[in-house]
Amino acid sequence: MTEHGDLLDFPGADELIAAGGVAPPAPEVVASAREAVASAARRDTVVVPLRGHVVPRRRRLLVAAAAVAAIAAGAVAYPVLDLGDEPAATASAAQFLNDMAEVAADTPTARTPYWKVRLETVNQDDGRRSATTFFDRAGRIWSVDADGTVHRPPAGKDSKLKKWPVGQKWLTWPALDQLPTGQKALTALFPKDAENRFDQVTILLEDSPASPALRATLFRILADTPGVRLVGDVKDSKGRPGVAVEMTRKAGFSTGPEKGVAFRTTDRYVVAPDTGLLLEATHKIRGQDLAADRYTWLEVGPAARVG
Template sequence: MSERGDLLDFPGADELIAAGHVAPPAPAVVAAARAAVAGAAGAVAYPVLDLGDRPAASASAAQFLNDMADVAADSRTADAPYWKVRMETVNQDDGRMATTTFFDRAGRIWSVDADGTVHEPPAGKAGKLKKWPVGKKWLTRPALDKLPTEQKALTALFPKADDSRFEQVAILLEDSPASPELRAALFRILADTPGVKLVGDVQDSKGRPGVAVEVTRKAGFSTGPEKGVTYWTTDRYTVAPDTGLLLETIHKIRGQDIPADRYTWLELGPADRVG
C-alpha cells in the first residue's frame, strides 16, 4: 500500500482515481491520431514489419486499412430513398468533368446538371441501373445488400488475382452504398492484399487532409507503336481517416508522360430527394 501511495503521490491523483474507468476512444479517433503521427513522424504509427515473402511496406498499410475497417464498422448511415454521388473526373480524353448522380434502392439513375436540371431515368426496363463489379458479375444495389460480410466468404466472390481483387474492392468502396459491415469487410480484404504501400499523410486535389495508400499493378498491354509491351499503373487511394470514405483515386501509368486519371469524390451519402 505504501508503494501504491508513492506512485499516486502527484497533483491530480485524487481526481484521476475518482474518475474511475474511462471508455476507449472511438475507432475514428484512434485512426485519425495514428494517421497524424504517421504523417509527422515517418509512419511511426504504422510500423513496417518483416512479413517474409510479402513486401515489407505492406505491413504499415495493412494496419491503416484494418483501422479503416474498424472506422467503417463503427459508422452509421441515415436511411434515405436515394444515394447521392457528386464527383470530379480528370483524364486525357475528357479533360475536367463534374457529375452529380442519384440512384434509388433499385439502382435506377438520375443525373443533375450544373444548373440544377434533373434528368430522370427512362420508365420500365429501358432505364440504366447502377452496378458494381464483383468477380465476373455486375451487381445492382439490391444484390450488394445480399453480399456476405464475413471476410473469407466475401473474398471468395472476387477474382483470385491480387491486382484484380484490389481494384474491384476499391471500386465498391469509392461510391457504393455498402453497409457498415460490408465496408468493414472490404477494407479487411484490402489489408490482406500484398504489395500495398502506405504513403501517409497527404492532401487531395481539393486540399482536404487524408491518408494515402498506393498499389502498383499490371494494367494491360500497349496497342500503340510498342504493341504487346506490358504497362503498369501506380494507383493511389486517399482516405479520410475519421470517416473511412475515399476522397480521391489517382491512376498513373508508370514510365509514360500521359497525365494521370483522377477521380475525386466531393459528396457521397444518403439523400431524401433528387436535386
C-alpha cells in the same frame, strides 16, 4: 505515464519507435492534435451493441482521432516499411487498412431512399468534368446539372441501373445488402487474383451504399491483398488531408515506338482517416509523361430526395 505500455501495444509500434523523432510542429498545431485525441478519450464510456455483445467504442474513436492528429501535426501516421523491389502488402498498409475497417464499422447506418455521388474527373480525352448523380434502392439513376436541372431515369426496360461488380456478378443496392459480412465468406466471392480483387473492392468503396459492416469487411480484405503499399500522409487535389495506398501492376505492352515493351500502371487511393471514405483515385502509366487520370469524390452519401 502509467499507460505507456498499453498505448504502445498495437501492430507497428516497434517500427514507429525505431523511426526516431521528427521536427517539432508549431505549438498551436500540437494543441489542436491533443484536443482531437482528448475529445475521443472523453467518450470512453460510450458503447455500441454488436451481435449481442457490448463493444467499447474507445479504440475506434481513438484510431480516427489519432490519425487526424498525426496528419495535422505533420508526423507520419503509419510507418512505411521499405521492402526494396518487393511489391508486397506491407505491414503498415495492413495496419492502416484494418484501422479504417474499425472506423467504417462505427459509421451510422443510412436509412434513406437515395444515394448521392458528386464526382469530378480529369483525363486526357475529356479534360475536367463534374457530375452529380442520385440513385434509388432499385438502382435507377438521376443526374443533376450544375444549374439544378434534374434528369429523370427513363421508364421501363430503357432505364439504366447502377451496379457494382462482385466476382462475375453486377449487383444493385438491395443485392449489396444481402452480401455476407464475414471476411472469409465475402473474400470467396471476389476474384482470386490480387489485382482484380483490388479493383472490385475499391470500386465498392468508391461510391456504393455498402453498409458499415460491409465496408469494414472490404477494408479487411484489402488489408490481406498482396501488392498493396502504403504511401503515407498526402493531400488530394482539393487540399483535403488523407492517407494514400496504392497498387502497381503490369497493364499491357506498348504499341508505340517501343512496341512490345511491357508497361506498368499505378492505382493510388486517398482515404480520409476520420471517416474511411475514399477522397480521390489516380491511375497513372509508369514511365510515361501522360498525366494521371483522376477521380475526386466531392460528396458520397445518403440523401432524402433528388436535387
